[in-house]
Amino acid sequence: MPEKKKILIRIGSLRHGGAEKVLVTFLKNLPEDQYEIDLLLNLYSGKYLPEVPDWINVVYINKGEMITTNRLQDIPKKAARVVYQKILKKFPDLLYKGKLQSKKYDIEFAAIHGMRDEILSSPVQSSKKIVWIHNDLSQVKGYTDAEIRKFFGFDKIMVISEKIEKLFLDLTKNENEKNKIVKIYNPLDTQEILTKAEMPVANYVFDPIVPTFVSVGTVFPQKGFDRLLKVHKKLLDEGFQHKILIIGDGYDFENIKKLKSELGLDETAIMLGFTDNPYPYFKNADFYILSSRYEGFPTVLFEAITLKKKIISTEVSGAREMLGNGALGLVVDNSEDGIYQGIKQALLQPETFAGYENRLKEYQMPFNLENSVSKITSILDEL
Known part of the structure; x- marks a missing residue:
């Protein structure tokens, strides 16, 4: 039997957002016998945590509920989390040697655009890198064309709509970059x-x-x-x-x-x-x-x-x-x-x-769960 592919997936938390729901739906429909997955969360919290399949290893940087207020008593805890995450972002070796136990991954996967730098600065240089873009970045503050072009550092850029696909295609400079972009509708049940x-x-x-x-x-x-x-x-x-x-x-x-x-x-x-x-x-x-x-x-x-x-x-x-x-x-x-x-x-x-x-x-839905999952797994298998 072929060896399971080792995959690291990164996302902020599993709070109640569209990208989080889509990721968990995808994980629930993955074949357990083909992959060994570490799901790394910045914050171990969120409504979708209980839905993550048991065979997936959940690792986290901080634990506890998301702090959304600036109440005086919350500020020290909030600041400590931010500082800790910034240190691990600046010195990824600490994270990979510590929490991730020096594991060598075949694939590293940014489940949201906000994890771009964390995955691209990974010390595991041999791994293939994937990003999943759920937002029209031309509308997101701070994402200039030059910022968006940094995503071409990934081996595959998964986009979820025609508009996002066009945004990336318009910024490509060669055929190799064009081939990195793949449109996949979100897996939903x-x-x-x-x-x-x-x-x-x-x-x-x-x-x-x-x-x-x-x-x-x-x-x-x-x-x-x-x-x-x-x-x-x-x-x-x-x-x-x-x-x-x-x-x-x-x-x-x-x-x-x-x-x-x-x-x-x-x-x-x-x-x-x-x-x-x-x-x-x-x-x-x-x-x-x-x-x-x-x-x-x-x-x-x-x-x-x-x-x-x-x-x-x-x-x-x-x-x-x-x-x-x-x-x-x-x-x-x-x-x-x-x-x-x-x-x-x-x-x-x-x-x-x-x-x-x-x-x-x-109306018959053109995007179904099975098609989306099989399209993503075929990318994982080909890389």
Whole structure:
């Protein structure tokens, strides 16, 4: 029997984000007999930790929950973590000889773009290096063309949408660089989504008369929940009765909650925080809304499509691609006004969404779990 490939995978934590969910789904569907995997986390925390298969060796730099506040009592612990991680980043030999026990890896894998430098500065020079890009980096602060070009230090660059693929192809300088780029749709489990959607809804009562717009995501500025609340307020002031339901947690949670109260929306906009199973809320809501400022390939739209929801999405990377160029949902301008026009159309002319619903009924998903996993494993096997 051939020897198992030794693989190191790096990610910050397994908190409730799209990239984290996708990674864990991928790991759950890997054949155990072919790979020996060390999963190295900067912080041993996150909702997806219990889902990591037992055969995968989880290693971590720090332990404990993510510190998202700047409360006085948290600052020393937060600073200590940052310093420790910076030391290990600057002197990777310490990390590889210590926590990783001088293991020689065949492949080292950055599961998010933020792990680029950690993998490229690895002392294991013989390993093949892979990166998984989940974001449209042209929209991410600090990523100039020169910064993005550093990713060509990897042997393979996995991208998750046409827009990200084009961004990288436009920066290539030769055929070798072009061959490094491979587009793979995110591995997501449709059956799991459909099964979980049948569970009862907790902590929220859907109003049969007043339409509810649900939005699910990590509460970061990127997700545009501030824009969503401002639009909600404007439409209420114009007499359009509706409710907003935000599901998710993140470092911006308290800011968004404060904004909600300042705008006087505590009765009509609900923030439920994180839930292991958002799918019953998708299923029972009248509309799904994506208010993001930027994305890579919004996993959440895949979930909304799977559950045949009426969808409104800002024009972000992957939105048109996923929504069949606007055949499966309404794509609006990536602005507060775009979100306003989209929700207003849903409230004033709900019949305009009938076409999307009919097309969704017949729609077969081009990206499935099996295809994605086999495409990634073929890359691992070929390197």
